[in-house]
Amino acid sequence: MNDTVSMIERMRENNTGRVLIVGMGISGIATAARLHRAGWTPVIIERAPQRRSGGYFVALFGAGQTAARRLGVLDAMHDRSATTPNLDIDRNGRARPGMAFGDMPGKPWMMLRGDAEKAAFSALPEGVEIRYSTVPTAIEQDPDGVDVTLRDTASGTSTTERFNLVVGADGLRSTVRSLVFGPHQDYLRRLNYMIAAFEYPGTPKGLAPYQGATLLEPDRSMWVFAFSDHNPTILLTYRTDDVDAEFTQPPTERIRAAFGPQPLGDTLGDVIDAVDSTDEVLFDSAEQVHLDTWHRGRVVLVGDSAWCVTLYAGMGVSAGFTGADLLGAMLERHPSDIETALSEWEKALRPYIDHYQETAFDQRKIFVMDNRPQIMLRRAMPKLTKFKLGTRLMERMMRMDDIAEFKNADIVGKALGQHAPPERTHSA
Numbered sequence: 141m142n143d144t145v146s147m148i149e150r151m152r153e154n155n156t157g158r159v160l161i162v163g164m165g166i167s168g169i170a171t172a173a174r175l176h177r178a179g180w181t182p183v184i185i186e187r188a189p190q191r192r193s194g195g196y197f198v199a200l201f202g203a204g205q206t207a208a209r210r211l212g213v214l215d216a217m218h219d220r221s222a223t224t225p226n227l228d229i230d231r232n233g234r235a236r237p238g239m240a241f242g243d244m245p246g247k248p249w250m251m252l253r254g255d256a257e258k259a260a261f262s263a264l265p266e267g268v269e270i271r272y273s274t275v276p277t278a279i280e281q282d283p284d285g286v287d288v289t290l291r292d293t294a295s296g297t298s299t300t301e302r303f304n305l306v307v308g309a310d311g312l313r314s315t316v317r318s319l320v321f322g323p324h325q326d327y328l329r330r331l332n333y334m335i336a337a338f339e340y341p342g343t344p345k346g347l348a349p350y351q352g353a354t355l356l357e358p359d360r361s362m363w364v365f366a367f368s369d370h371n372p373t374i375l376l377t378y379r380t381d382d383v384d385a386e387f388t389q390p391p392t393e394r395i396r397a398a399f400g401p402q403p404l405g406d407t408l409g410d411v412i413d414a415v416d417s418t419d420e421v422l423f424d425s426a427e428q429v430h431l432d433t434w435h436r437g438r439v440v441l442v443g444d445s446a447w448c449v450t451l452y453a454g455m456g457v458s459a460g461f462t463g464a465d466l467l468g469a470m471l472e473r474h475p476s477d478i479e480t481a482l483s484e485w486e487k488a489l490r491p492y493i494d495h496y497q498e499t500a501f502d503q504r505k506i507f508v509m510d511n512r513p514q515i516m517l518r519r520a521m522p523k524l525t526k527f528k529l530g531t532r533l534m535e536r537m538m539r540m541d542d543i544a545e546f547k548n549a550d551i552v553g554k555a556l557g558q559h560a561p562p563e564r565t566h567s568a
């Protein structure tokens with residue numbers, strides 16, 4: 141213990157623990173905060189000119205809650221699960237009781253991406269250096285360090301600086317990955333589904349305030365994620381045979397084409413109109429990232445840049461928190477041996493990520509179904525779960541045992557051979 145403390149002190153004194161974190165999403169911020177706690181001096185660079193807030197719905201499963209508690213940020217978030225029952229609606233205005241995401245087994249917390257981002261940011265000490273509008277353009281490493289050329293896109297200037305470790309937390313289309321590991325096409329796997337996600341200002345037509353709804357049709361769906369204390373967020377998702385073509389026109393045109401040609405009806409029509417008037421719409425294809433290894437020398441990838449599991453797995457934020465905490469823990473455990481620390485980190489984390497990636501294909505059907513029989517089965521679920529047998533059937537279908545083993549696990553505790561961290565003392 142004393143050896144570790146003096147090593148950390150020496151690293152601070154000699155400035156040998158300088159780590160560049162590329163990308164200021166949830167994974168990057170959480171990693172910077174955790175590595176700072178482990179004695180490193182983080183420098184964060186972010187392509188955007190400022191922090192990204194708000195956004196879309198995310199569920200935080202037990203694994204993410206436990207990692208957040210270990211990171212000391214769980215108390216900065218709270219469960220925004222809606223209390224009004226969800227509706228299953230169609231275009232003709234028909235509505236019946238439906239299942240919300242929060243009704244799914246596993247009891248995840250419902251929140252916005254911005255909630256998790258703010259919570260992670262709250263753990264970042266004030267002095268940590270953040271450079272916005274900055275991107276890496278070259279990365280060269282030798283056994284002792286990494287030289288990174290950084291371009292300030294606001295001023296158009298570049299500098300080359302040396303770091304002891306570089307963390308690529310720059311998302312699905314990571315520049316760090318393409319500079320160090322190779323081109324995107326070697327690592328991205330398309331699922332052939334598109335997503336549009338955004339915050340809806342107020343209450344969509346046809347719904348009561350704080351009421352969520354799903355509109356399910358073969359190969360396309362609309363989700364209104366309601367919260368108990370916040371505007372809802374929308375998810376429109378649909379199948380496509382040609383992902384490239386989806387990016388050749390403005391999102392609303394593609395969305396209208398995907399949900400046409402039938403009349404949209406009140407709620408869906410209102411939601412699609414809102415795409416036009418909303419500043420921040422995330423419009424993208426669902427893609428996974430697959431790499432044989434997440435680290436090369438002194439460069440390591442975390443979060444979506446390393447393993448994007450897609451929204452259908454519902455585990456991207458949880459995995460980001462877990463990866464950050466475990467990375468800090470392994471660097472503390474092997475303070476003078478980065479290679480071992482990174483290998484141990486990856487060995488402990490990979491079985492979980494592999495599982496999230498594999499199950500994402502099946503779980504996509506929670507969000508968007510292939511055909512009418514799947515939709516009819518979904519519609520029957522609220523009735524079925526009134527009976528014990530029905531509940532058991534649903535638990536088997538939803539793979540409850542998997543949820544306990546993978547989605548709600550204390551991954552870091554298991555890797556370190558520790559018990560679960562103490563429960564939170566109060567609710568946020």
Ligand SMILES: Cc1cc2nc3c(=O)[nH]c(=O)nc-3n(C[C@H](O)[C@H](O)[C@H](O)COP(=O)(O)OP(=O)(O)OC[C@H]3O[C@@H](n4cnc5c(N)ncnc54)[C@H](O)[C@@H]3O)c2cc1C
Nearest residue numbers: 163165166167187198199310311315443444454455456457
């Ligand atoms: C609609 C939707 C719903 C989702 N639902 C869930 C859910 O229910 N549960 C869950 O756990 N997860 C969910 N996810 C996934 C989750 O949001 C992501 O996995 C997670 O936010 C990824 O965080 P990240 O920090 O790894 O990457 P990002 O959030 O992509 O952050 C990357 C950052 O790097 C920056 N950047 C990019 N390139 C560069 C560069 N060259 N230089 C500098 N900076 C750069 C970007 O601007 C960005 O700030 C959902 C995702 C979507 C889209």
